[in-house]
Amino acid sequence: MSTPPPPGTHPVLEPELVFAHVRARLEASTIHGDPRGGRERLPRLSRSATAKALTANGFRTLTGLNVTPSDLNKDGTQFLDDTETVLLETLALGRRFYGLYVEPQNPSHEQWEAVTAMFAELGAKLDARLGPVEQFLA
DSSP: OOOOOOTTOOOOOOOEEEEEEETTTEEEEEEEEHHHEEEHHHHOOOHHHHHHHHHHHEEEETSOOOOOGGSSSSSSSSOOTTTTTEEEEEEEEEEEEEEEEEESSSSOOOHHHHHHHHHHHHHHHHHHEEEOOOHHOO
């Protein structure tokens, strides 16, 4: 007979998450493909503030370098936290950075709390939030 793991030791399993402006509607980039409509539905986020927050919280590029604002220009650029349990991917339309796709890869509860706290603090500054993908669909 096996003993269940103590509370807090099992990994966090979350749905697909996005960090974006509270007014963002992702369908603008995936369905309409119109940059003008995208600007209305995908408000820009600060690359500088985001890069600083990510670096301060242990996120690096896949090559191990600190995150810079220019890293957030290209759609699909990936970053990992220092425990390699949370993968982030930039969401950009042209050179317009509008969010991050957040994919937890079995972080501990403590690791996940640190990541969500970072996004809560950054979100308060940028009028953005972390939430399930479905909440951002138009």
